Amino acid sequence: MAGYPHVVGTLLPVSDLAARTVAEGSYRRLVPETHPRPDLRNAAQALNATLLDLRNRYPLTPTWWAAHLHVGA
Numbered sequence: 001m002a003g004y005p006h007v008v009g010t011l012l013p014v015s016d017l018a019a020r021t022v023a024e025g026s027y028r029r030l031v032p033e034t035h036p037r038p039d040l041r042n043a044a045q046a047l048n049a050t051l052l053d054l055r056n057r058y059p060l061t062p063t064w065w066a067a068h069l070h071v072g073a
Contacts, residue, residue, distance in 0.1 A: 006043040006072035018064045025050035044070040 008026065010019070029046035030038040047070045054065040 004072070006040055006070065008043070008047055008068060008070050010067040011069060012063075012067040014063060014067050021054065021064070022047070022050055022068055025053065043072065 008022075026043075026046045027038065029049055030040065030042060032039065047068060051065045051068055055062075058064045
């Protein structure tokens with residue numbers, strides 16, 4: 001983590017497409033349309049909401065949503 005306030009990673013290898021989908025969904029939730037900078041106070045919630053959406057969409061494919069985690073304040 002080396003001094004970063006928030007780190008998102010995976011516990012297992014994931015496909016590039018899954019990683020990109022999680023990153024896009026999380027950033028979309030972090031950056032409001034009216035403000036160009038991300039609100040990092042909600043990083044864990046943004047990741048959680050993204051993973052829940054993916055779990056609902058792909059319940060039989062946990063490689064899309066089960067490996068990601070957030071560490072930080």
